[in-house]
Amino acid sequence: MDKMIKVENLTKEFKSYSSRSGLKGAFRDLLTRNYKIHQAVDSISLDVKPGEMIGYIGENGAGKSTTIKMLTGILTPTSGNVLINGMNPHKEREKFVKTIGVVFGQRSQLWWDIAVQESFRLLKKVYNVSDEDYNSHMSMVIEALDIAPLLDKPVRKLSLGQRMRCELAAALIHNPPLLFLDEPTIGLDVLVKLKIREFLKELNEKYNTTIMLTTHDLTDIEALCERVVMLDEGKIIYDGALNQLKTSWGEGKQIKFHFKSPKTQKELKESTGSQLIVWEPSDNENSWTANVTNDEDVISQVIGDVVSNHQILDLKILETSTEEIIRNIYEEGVIHG
Template structure:
């Protein structure tokens, strides 16, 4: 399968100037400037195959947005090579932008004061989409995203969830083979998130649309992506299957006990002193969570010790969440590859 994105040794540096103090300092600044160089993206290489859905994750300042801006042609790399849809995004910008769709959760591509459908028509003309292709494709998009009742409304009168669904539709008017999504579900309620996720799965299956998803909401990644690329301080620290990340880093399980009577931390620690257990109180003093090793003998031992003494209303064995796994990776500062 061919690569739709190919990145080699990509680097982006920003030069920032600092002013000297006082009149004498200002005068010296006229002739020589003090500046520092900050490396936002530091020699990264990766490729994405056509039809993949990839999660692009990292903490704030890790280099995600900077690299997305280079991939979409907004920023020019300091060093390295980018080929997206067979083109150089910066040098062939006009031709290139017709082959991608972009949704930035914090920015709008719709015109604020006109009806949504008028924005769609303007974008149709910008992308030179034939009438028949537009009607067929957008009918499906509008129906699936359930935005029919919103088409006559000005964008400024839409809620955040309504606007994001319309933004997504706008990015797909020309049915691009590649879609960049930067925080597309930020601030949205659960039902809208589910609708957007289902829609993204559908266009990936129906049209083979390649999706690169940047988000802080790891439930989006878990629902949509089999592969993740993780950045830290401008470098890629993990590139591989989400499943493998979980298997290699999900050390331990959590046992959630719901007791029929109140329990204390001291009491629970005494009951499980023969095992390495970390106890945390849940939503009430009837619910306690024990973090333990994945070893079945340990899990059985902890459950046996607690249930022998305490009355249990409910019991669940939980996997460590992806969010917690990634937090652990950042804390430890390196990734252990399988």
């Protein structure tokens, strides 16, 4: 199979009731109601190959979760075609759900009052997983996610980080070839995030699991995904390599200097000639950042000018962050990838 996910002109519209103002309006509403149509997802097309790890990103309300819910069969599209693992999620529901795993960061699939391992056993029965398959696969999952000490505990007694690791394990009991993750690291501390990222890499390498990840934490995307799909107002505005996005939109670089003594902006401007450099104060009056174009000659010239005129203790050359690039894209308007 050359396509794990194939989406063509997928659209989802929601109809909402709009009330009229005043007493007269209330009486009119009794007879006829006004409705507004909101297009949450607007004719998107998308292909994902087996084994790909794809980041699906966008601002709140862009349509990310609505897309995931249509791809997983929770919502029925208004129009368009969806084929996942060769199946229609809505017409072949029972067969389809056995081939996917889903983790929603703010919803649980574990039973609140029973031990984690009892939830796992129930899900094992639901998915009709044999003892042999369960033991061979889940031993790796439990070890990689470090949840063995949690198996005897009721879910309600777990911390958020512990619960999310168990949620991820629960989604993988039937070892699905496709995993949907909707904000899986929301609210988690750095160490738990790192553990989950490492596990997802290992899962992808060992089983060639296709992973579709939506998140507001762009470090998750950078750590896991080579390809990103960016959504804005229900439309795809970029679909391509993360590196290409950085190359195209990460126009400048930052050179952070830590000087031996305090400096003024005027001193720094005078010592670095006439290039278009924006000097900004950093942590304290001894630290300044030069924002320059992404040009090796300019960068070398700026460093040379500063070093020959001032005593420095340290310098760092920083790429424009992915977060900053994406913020700039949304502020400046729609792009096409």
